Amino acid sequence: MSTRADASSGSPPGLRVSVDLNLCQAYAQCCYAAPRHFRIEGHEALFYDPAPAAEDRDDIERARVACPVQAIRVEDPGRGV
Amino acid sequence: MAPAERAVVVGAGLAGLRGAEALREAGFSGSLTIVGAEPHLPYDRPPLSKHVLAGAIPAHATTLPHGLGADVDWQLGTPAAGLDRKAGTVRLADGRALPYDRLLIATGTRARPWPNPHEGRLAGVFTLRGRDDAAALRRALAAGPRRVLVIGGGFIGCEVASLCRQLGLPVTLVEPSPTPLARVLGRTIGAFIGAIHAGHGVDLRCGSEVEWLEGEGGRLVRAHCTDGSRIEAELAVVALGAVRNTEWLDGAGLSADPGGVECDGAGYVLDAEGHPDPQIAAAGDVARFPHPLYDGRRVALEHWSHAVAQAAHAGRLLAGAPPDAAYGALPTFWSTQGDLVVKSAGLTEGADAVAITQGNPADGRFIALYGRAGRCIAAVSVDSARWLPAHAEMVATGAPFPPEGAATDRPKGIAIFDPGFS
Numbered sequence: 231m232s233t234r235a236d237a238s239s240g241s242p243p244g245l246r247v248s249v250d251l252n253l254c255q256a257y258a259q260c261c262y263a264a265p266r267h268f269r270i271e272g273h274e275a276l277f278y279d280p281a282p283a284a285e286d287r288d289d290i291e292r293a294r295v296a297c298p299v300q301a302i303r304v305e306d307p308g309r310g311v
Numbered sequence: 312m313a314p315a316e317r318a319v320v321v322g323a324g325l326a327g328l329r330g331a332e333a334l335r336e337a338g339f340s341g342s343l344t345i346v347g348a349e350p351h352l353p354y355d356r357p358p359l360s361k362h363v364l365a366g367a368i369p370a371h372a373t374t375l376p377h378g379l380g381a382d383v384d385w386q387l388g389t390p391a392a393g394l395d396r397k398a399g400t401v402r403l404a405d406g407r408a409l410p411y412d413r414l415l416i417a418t419g420t421r422a423r424p425w426p427n428p429h430e431g432r433l434a435g436v437f438t439l440r441g442r443d444d445a446a447a448l449r450r451a452l453a454a455g456p457r458r459v460l461v462i463g464g465g466f467i468g469c470e471v472a473s474l475c476r477q478l479g480l481p482v483t484l485v486e487p488s489p490t491p492l493a494r495v496l497g498r499t500i501g502a503f504i505g506a507i508h509a510g511h512g513v514d515l516r517c518g519s520e521v522e523w524l525e526g527e528g529g530r531l532v533r534a535h536c537t538d539g540s541r542i543e544a545e546l547a548v549v550a551l552g553a554v555r556n557t558e559w560l561d562g563a564g565l566s567a568d569p570g571g572v573e574c575d576g577a578g579y580v581l582d583a584e585g586h587p588d589p590q591i592a593a594a595g596d597v598a599r600f601p602h603p604l605y606d607g608r609r610v611a612l613e614h615w616s617h618a619v620a621q622a623a624h625a626g627r628l629l630a631g632a633p634p635d636a637a638y639g640a641l642p643t644f645w646s647t648q649g650d651l652v653v654k655s656a657g658l659t660e661g662a663d664a665v666a667i668t669q670g671n672p673a674d675g676r677f678i679a680l681y682g683r684a685g686r687c688i689a690a691v692s693v694d695s696a697r698w699l700p701a702h703a704e705m706v707a708t709g710a711p712f713p714p715e716g717a718a719t720d721r722p723k724g725i726a727i728f729d730p731g732f733s
Contacts, residue, residue, distance in 0.1 A: 251645045252615070252616045252654065256652075256696060275647045280374075303376055
């Protein structure tokens with residue numbers, strides 16, 4: 231997983247991602263949509279990048295929309311939440 | 312609502328944030344101040360014991376997404392130190408007083424420290440609650456300690472121990488109960504999960520207790536257990552649960568103690584006489600409330616989804632929603648232990664039986680359904696999350712226990728055990 235550098239570095243504002251892991255059932259659609267930012271370990275342990283770079287917003291948005299249980303929340307300062 | 316009204320949220324964690332969002336979404340247009348003891352914007356705690364300790368992400372990357380605008384006054388790094396309900400002010404540690412018309416109490420919990428403060432201050436002894444704790448512990452783990460000692464076999468202890476194994480570090484977990492997770496899941500299911508961790512190389516010392524921590528030159532070198540054994544470890548993680556942050560409410564005339572601040576069913580806090588204060592609500596780990604799904608038993612829940620749902624409820628309440636709707640979401644939580652996922656719906660307390668309804672503990676994947684007096688009260692999934700929603704429905708509706716019919720993979724019927732509480 232790639233992670234953007236320190237928030238104070240002056241780079242363009244990145245995204246904020248959180249996943250409600252109560253809802254997550256490891257359908258792994260996010261892993262296909264944005265493989266650099268979401269992955270499943272073991273049978274159903276989702277690991278995700280909570281702070282992707284702004285230029286990855288299309289992948290992240292695909293992942294958010296693809297989630298069958300709608301567990302992914304994204305904040306995008308460049309576009310509004 | 313008068314636009315000049317002032318709302319104050321004390322606590323800048325998940326509950327404080329979601330409560331503030333709900334206030335705004337419900338139309339509150341007055342001034343909004345959020346007070347946080349730590350200097351950080353609200354961040355997500357679950358990744359701390361997993362992604363951050365693993366080194367996959369830096370601690371600061373856990374800052375939560377939120378929908379608040381620029382019209383929020385963030386008072387971060389200054390804890391609340393007192394509440395004066397007559398004057399209608401929150402006193403901050405730096406002496407300032409913030410006036411409020413509506414107040415949300417969401418001060419959460421802190422890690423229970425090692426009982427001996429001198430030993431707790433030894434270099435190499437950690438607790439894990441906040442973002443800075445996680446960053447410091449990550450640095451210590453990355454230095455490659457010869458052995459990590461985890462004191463306490465609850466969820467955080469199990470998460471840290473399994474994470475250490477993923478990092479290739481030798482780890483010993485000491486837990487006074489006969490199994491890990493015994494208090495929340497009972498000894499029967501705790502033993503199944505403990506066996507999975509032991510299989511991954513966690514040195515489980517159940518039925519044992521750390522008596523004291525020995526230092527040399529101010530650094531931890533070993534732990535001494537009550538059974539006389541010693542554990543050579545230069546790093547210890549104290550995972551003895553949490554303490555609720557209610558001290559700042561001393562003298563406020565509220566019904567608050569180390570067990571939490573008491574609320575009514577709607578979410579208003581109760582004063583010392585048990586009357587609700589309609590200007591003040593509480594939410595998240597710090598709030599003790601009567602849960603309608605469990606006969607009104609008073610509970611304080613340290614769950615992520617509960618912080619979200621109860622805070623949203625409390626925010627709407629403070630924004631003017633009618634107080635007749637009681638909060639009563641089904642409690643749910645998850646715990647990622649290494650690459651094992653444990654999820655739960657409902658509350659296991661008081662269970663008199665537990666049934667394995669799907670899967671097989673010997674395979675490391677199963678559903679455990681807890682019953683009490685012939686009704687389903689909780690369900691726990693171990694690497695079987697897709698079976699959980701159907702079981703959660705049985706819990707939410709109080710379906711008969713044991714359930715009728717046999718599991719698809721268990722034609723001979725459902726195995727029922729003593730859950731092993733008490």
